[in-house]
Amino acid sequence: MNAIWLVVLPLLGAFLLPLVYRENIKLRIGIGPFVLGLNLIIAVMIWFDVAANGAHTIVMGGFPAPLGIIFYVDQLALLFVIMVILGTLILWLGKEKDYIGYIQEETLLLLIVGGSCGLVLSGDLFNIYVFYEIVAVSSYGLAASRGSYAASVRFLILGAFGSSLLLLGIALIYAVTGTLNLAHLAVLAPQSLQGIVGVTAFVFIIIGLGVKAELFPVNTWVPEVYTTAPARISALLGGIVSKLALLVILRLLITLYESSAAHLLLLTLGVLGVITGELAAMRATHLRQMLAYSSIGQLGLVAIAFSIPGPAGIIAGTALALHHAIVKPALFMLTKAWGKQLSDLAGASKVSLLSSLLFLVFALSLIGIPPLPGFWAKFLLLKGALETNIAAYQMAIAVVLIATVIETTYFMRIVRLMFQEELKKTSTLKAPALQELMPACVFLAILLISVFAIKPMGTHLNTLAISAADKSVYIDQTFDKTLFP
């Protein structure tokens, strides 16, 4: 199966969706999930193919590597593709009843999935930029879907600034090397990208991609957007889409920037993100706001993991990213009924025991209490950081441990409110509808299954990371060195 279907199918669906809805209103329940389901099947089929035969590339238009655009299909990319499609499909369950603009919202959801698949698979710098734009512009629209225009406009301005820096960075790389293909660049990088121009380009790219990846200096939009957007959208943007930009940064680190300076830059931004995110989450007064800050902290952890050179970093980062992609959307979906002041949650377990228990399990996993998967993800991070024997990473370990303590404090504070306080007489807390809890329950099922599947998943991650960390595999798969010395 050709991996281009993963991108083309959602785009086709999105182009035709408004037309079909207008003609036949009954079809609207099924189309989005049908397209995504089909996409999921294709992704899993390609996964098995790649697992058996190794990574391969897809050439667009029949023009070989440095001339045309290629997709590099390996297990690491496919893992994130499956994460995006499956996550969106599960969140589709939490759809509200019809509201104004539901057609546009579903179209944008399909577009964001198509863009995300392209972003992850693409092996061409400018193509990455185009898909990043699709994802970013869909996010601005989705963030504004229920009237939260002020937050969305500020997000748009920051995002446009980031995108232009990203484009500038790509232009600088093209000016120095004359090529956009990642594999070709990987061959040229040791000579041409080590100077000031190459490093500046990396800084621009990391700031540009950092807007979506919620990296430290450019994440000011996060709390505002996630508190005002619909729960389903916050879950999708914060829990799932934000990791893809980090994956692109990881690819650039592997292929183009092997120097320690680039790794240390990502490490610094990650550490600052963890510190600021967790401290702000501690002071947050709304549940939604708290989750938003906590997602900044969690993505900081992923950034720290990806900055560790070699397979250990990829294993830890992927584990952290996947774990967060299960836990955070579920937590966001729970806030649909309860996204108010934290103090309003007093005695919530008496209103709805099920959702309070769900909250407890997800919070424990996010903090990293064994045997929940969150523990293993953080453990892998600490192990990887220890094994580097570099002082900066040892410092990062201290930060991660302190952040975990802070995380425990603010999550357990809420759990105490929910389970130990009496219900206030004036409380307006309502039990969430079962429909709203469905996505969280599905995520819980995935979480619990993965508790028992830790060992096989670990070995899979290991082989995946070893092949992904090897730059020469990427180059050999992508282009013929004899043609372009």
Added chain:
Amino acid sequence: MTVFSGVIFTIGLGVLLIAVMKSLILEQVLTGGIGSIILEQAPTEVGSANIVSSVLLAYRGLDTLGELTVLFVAATAIGLVLGQRSPDTKHDSEAGFILRSAADLLFPFMIMLGAYIILHGHITPGGGFQGGAILAAAFFIPILASPASPLNHKVSSLIEGLAGTAFILIGLFALVGKGYFLAPLFGTGDIGALFSAGSLPLLYLAVGLKVGSELAGLLARLQEV
């Protein structure tokens, strides 16, 4: 304080960019670059007299599909934000006689120019994006002249959806026939002839229709608020 830090940041970025500019050797022609190879190979491989078109639709066709999608995303997002027009809102008053007649008079010529630029995109400068913008203007000027007769959004979104689908379907035909998504079909033909460069003119037609209907819909929606 915010203004102050903003100024500091801007100055810093400017200084950094000037420093980078100094070390960029712009007059030196890159020997390993892909640009020169494409310049050499494009006429025989793709058969388009306009090299820009062959890069846009053949070598980097997926990027063009992506750009079309970005435009579609923006139009959808604007539709989401502005919502549907309520039927009882008042229109602006009609423009004067001169403007209305001029708009009617201009309409066929602008359609013709737009269509010409789209269809000749593979042999002369121009193409789907430029011609599409002219088509959009042709439909938008009458709306400015007489706001009471708005654009038919049903028709524009129908063209928009079908043109986007057509672009992808041409790509998928190539995938089935030649094994590569968006590979040029039907041979190259004589360079410079109207019917040349294989499937490129068809792709440009889809691009032009999509850009035209999308921009027209977008402008009309902004004007209706």
